[in-house]
Amino acid sequence: xxxxxxxxxxxxxxxxxxxxxxxxxxxxxxxxxxxxxxxxxxxxxxxxxxxxxxxxxxxxxxxxxxxxxxxxxxxxxxxxxxxxxxxxxxxxxxxxxxxxxxxxxxxxxxxxxxxxxxxxxxxxxxxxxxxxxxxxxxxxxxxxxxxxxxxxxxxxxxxxxxxxxxxxxxxxxxxxxxxxxxxxxxxxxxxxxxxxxxxxxxxxxxxxxxxxxxxxxxxxxxxxxxxxxxxxxxxxxxxxxxxxxxxxxxxxxxxxxxxxxxxxxxxxxxxxxxxxx
Amino acid sequence: xxxxxxxxxxxxxxxxxxxxxxxxxxxxxxxxxxxxxxxxxxxxxxxxxxxxxxxxxxxxxxxxxxxxxxxxxxxxxxxxxxxxxxxxxxxxxxxxxxxxxxxxxxxxxxxxxxxxxxxxxxxxxxxxxxxxxxxxxxxxxxxxxxxxxxxxxxxxxxxxxxxxxxxxxxxxxxxxxxxxxxxxxxxxxxxxxxxxxxxxxxxxxxxxxxxxxxxxxxxxxxxxxxxxxxxxxxxxxxxxxxxxxxxxxxxxxxxxxxxxxxxxxxxxxxxxxxxxxxxxxxxxxxxxxxxxxxxxxxxx
Numbered sequence: 001x002x003x004x005x006x007x008x009x010x011x012x013x014x015x016x017x018x019x020x021x022x023x024x025x026x027x028x029x030x031x032x033x034x035x036x037x038x039x040x041x042x043x044x045x046x047x048x049x050x051x052x053x054x055x056x057x058x059x060x061x062x063x064x065x066x067x068x069x070x071x072x073x074x075x076x077x078x079x080x081x082x083x084x085x086x087x088x089x090x091x092x093x094x095x096x097x098x099x100x101x102x103x104x105x106x107x108x109x110x111x112x113x114x115x116x117x118x119x120x121x122x123x124x125x126x127x128x129x130x131x132x133x134x135x136x137x138x139x140x141x142x143x144x145x146x147x148x149x150x151x152x153x154x155x156x157x158x159x160x161x162x163x164x165x166x167x168x169x170x171x172x173x174x175x176x177x178x179x180x181x182x183x184x185x186x187x188x189x190x191x192x193x194x195x196x197x198x199x200x201x202x203x204x205x206x207x208x209x210x211x212x213x214x215x216x217x218x219x220x221x222x223x224x225x226x227x228x229x230x231x232x233x234x235x236x237x238x239x240x241x242x243x244x245x246x247x248x249x250x251x252x253x254x255x256x257x258x259x260x261x262x263x264x265x266x267x268x269x270x271x272x273x274x275x276x277x
Numbered sequence: 278x279x280x281x282x283x284x285x286x287x288x289x290x291x292x293x294x295x296x297x298x299x300x301x302x303x304x305x306x307x308x309x310x311x312x313x314x315x316x317x318x319x320x321x322x323x324x325x326x327x328x329x330x331x332x333x334x335x336x337x338x339x340x341x342x343x344x345x346x347x348x349x350x351x352x353x354x355x356x357x358x359x360x361x362x363x364x365x366x367x368x369x370x371x372x373x374x375x376x377x378x379x380x381x382x383x384x385x386x387x388x389x390x391x392x393x394x395x396x397x398x399x400x401x402x403x404x405x406x407x408x409x410x411x412x413x414x415x416x417x418x419x420x421x422x423x424x425x426x427x428x429x430x431x432x433x434x435x436x437x438x439x440x441x442x443x444x445x446x447x448x449x450x451x452x453x454x455x456x457x458x459x460x461x462x463x464x465x466x467x468x469x470x471x472x473x474x475x476x477x478x479x480x481x482x483x484x485x486x487x488x489x490x491x492x493x494x495x496x497x498x499x500x501x502x503x504x505x506x507x508x509x510x511x512x513x514x515x516x517x518x519x520x521x522x523x524x525x526x527x528x529x530x531x532x533x534x535x536x537x538x539x540x541x542x543x544x545x546x547x548x549x550x551x552x553x554x555x556x557x558x559x560x561x562x563x564x565x566x567x568x569x570x571x572x573x574x575x576x577x
Contacts, residue, residue, distance in 0.1 A: 014367045094362040098379045101348035277330040
């Protein structure tokens with residue numbers, strides 16, 4: 001297993017474009033801390049983002065995992081190109097001839113995906129922990145370490161998404177087209193949602209059905225955190241609107257994402273096995 | 278003598294095109310094999326199948342004694358198929374280190390092999406900056422990293438300039454001299470003739486011949502003769518029952534003996550008849566001539 005990771009590390013780290021993207025990704029993950037510095041001070045209006053409670057434990061776990069999950073696109077590019085480059089350079093052929101089995105090849109890619117997800121999760125955990133310790137109004141251990149399930153959701157969300165990218169890379173073999181396909185798929189899910197809602201079911205049923213689609217199921221893992229903010233709730237109350245969003249995590253949502261991950265990896269393997277190179 | 282590769286009734290179909298048809302052969306340790314055949318005769322497909330990159334339709338093959346999986350066996354094989362495939366953004370050394378990791382061998386032989394193919398001074402250059410000849414040589418170095426039991430080369434001189442072709446041939450000869458088994462696929466017959474002891478001849482996916490180069494045709498070679506009195510010489514040869522076909526071309530008589538005959542005894546007997554030769558050469562048919570005869574016979 002270490003050997004497979006080493007192989008993939010040599011391939012990635014010597015590629016300047018991948019290296020730059022990976023470094024920028026982690027740099028941006030860190031830079032979420034800069035949000036804390038947002039401060040408006042225009043005469044009577046004083047606004048300090050860090051003070052409206054976004055860095056309070058345990059809310060910070062929710063907020064940070066939700067926001068940083070958007071940056072996964074950086075790594076998506078790296079993953080799609082690390083897969084499709086093997087095809088365009090024909091190095092996949094040479095790898096197999098040199099004695100890597102097809103299973104090992106997929107495994108080495110999957111292990112890389114898992115490592116990216118683990119490292120991102122650890123990174124977000126550390127950044128959030130530090131930010132929270134500085135700005136949070138609550139600092140009891142029991143509160144700090146509650147709601148850590150958002151980190152688990154973050155991990156599975158990334159792993160599922162990256163596995164999807166991996167599969168697209170193998171399926172399409174060209175990085176630009178694979179990324180295009182990803183966007184196309186997002187649009188497809190949007191249109192499907194519209195069609196189901198329009199012709200077939202009511203809102204709740206549509207949401208339930210859409211929860212089985214790959215991208216939507218990944219999105220469902222961490223729901224938007226903004227309406228949870230006390231400040232937002234207060235505003236809503238004032239205009240007579242009550243926002244009731246179920247932001248809890250459900251076990252079946254995890255299960256769907258894990259199932260998609262398994263399907264994508266298996267399909268990648270099946271595709272590679274079936275193809276003549 | 279131990280067997281390195283055994284292929285039984287291998288068949289590969291691409292749609293309704295049959296690229297390899299019921300092919301069987303085996304590769305023994307210590308020989309230098311050539312796979313011959315025109316373009317599209319199934320050479321590369323066959324190699325692709327035994328190298329785990331093309332799926333077979335039916336039949337089977339196994340490496341060594343058949344007790345290890347194909348990908349484990351391939352770690353003891355060195356192979357280059359068609360074009361050298363490396364990561365263009367990595368240097369020669371980085372690429373070779375990666376190959377070592379895949380083959381699970383140490384990295385200490387990298388310099389030695391780069392020296393062998395004459396790339397040691399360019400080892401820190403990126404692969405993308407190499408010329409085609411250098412890329413091909415790097416591929417050979419990479420295939421040799423594990424000191425393989427067998428080296429498989431598919432069209433190693435394709436697209437190279439004469440100098441590059443010469444370099445590659447010298448390297449192949451050097452390797453063959455070390456006793457490494459080599460399997461060389463090519464449609465360049467003189468290339469195969471220069472280095473191979475055994476040949477497998479394919480045409481349209483079917484095997485026409487496999488065995489030693491010398492045994493390809495039941496032939497005793499031929500004589501090229503010249504004398505002052507050509508008429509008399511031709512007459513004498515045509516009446517001699519030890520000769521089958523006698524041809525006269527460009528002032529040179531070519532005579533094909535029907536049994537084994539050496540130049541000395543022919544010279545002696547002709548001299549007794551009063552014919553003094555000014556030119557006498559005994560030759561074997563070149564591989565090219567044999568190959569063309571063989572493929573022609575089969576198509577009739």
